[in-house]
Structures are given as structure tokens and as C-alpha cells.
Amino acid sequence: MEQEYLLKSVHEEFAKRVQEENDRQNHRLSDLERIAVEANGILASVERLATNMEHMAREQAKQGERLDKLEGKDGEMWRTAVTHVILIVLGGVATYFLTRLGM
Numbered sequence: 073m074e075q076e077y078l079l080k081s082v083h084e085e086f087a088k089r090v091q092e093e094n095d096r097q098n099h100r101l102s103d104l105e106r107i108a109v110e111a112n113g114i115l116a117s118v119e120r121l122a123t124n125m126e127h128m129a130r131e132q133a134k135q136g137e138r139l140d141k142l143e144g145k146d147g148e149m150w151r152t153a154v155t156h157v158i159l160i161v162l163g164g165v166a167t168y169f170l171t172r173l174g175m
Contacts, residue, residue: 078086
């Protein structure tokens with residue numbers, strides 16, 4: 073069996089190209105690792121943002137309920153006051169007519 077040997081210059085060129093490919097792949101892996109770290113940071117930020125938005129939505133709903141109660145309270149007080157005024161006027165009118173009739 074006959075063995076073939078590579079010339080030193082051919083071997084050095086091959087080794088040089090293999091090393092360049094390794095360097096290129098190492099550079100790409102470094103870029104991918106950096107991007108993965110950045111993506112994880114963004115993911116954590118989005119999760120915190122979603123949690124904060126959820127808390128804000130709950131708080132806004134509570135505030136809406138309190139606002140409805142406050143608005144309803146003013147309306148209820150107004151209706152009660154109007155009812156009392158109407159009853160006083162009706163009572164006055166009834167008293168006037170009853171005194172005119174001599175009762």
C-alpha cells in the first residue's frame with residue numbers, strides 16, 4: 073500500500089483555513105451568547121412590565137369602584153335633599169289649605 077504525504081505548505085494552508093473557520097465560528101458563538109443574554113434581559117423586563125401592568129389594572133378597577141361609590145353618594149344625597157324639599161313644600165301647601173278650610 074502506498075502512502076501519500078502532504079507537502080508542508082499544503083498542510084499549513086489547510087491548518088490556516090481550519091483555524092480561520094474556527095475563529096469565525098467562535099466569533100459567531102460569542103455573538104449568539106451575547107444576543108441570548110440580551111434576550112433574557114428583555115424577557116425579564118417584559119415579565120416585570122406585565123406584572124406591573126396587571127397590578128395597575130387591578131388598582132384601576134378598585135379606584136373605579138370607589139369612584140362609582142363616591143359619585144353615587146353625591147347623587148343619592150341630592151335625591152334625598154330634593155325629596156325632603158318636595159315633602160316640605162307639599163306639607164306647607166297641605167297646611168295652608170287645611171287652615172283655610174278651618175281645620
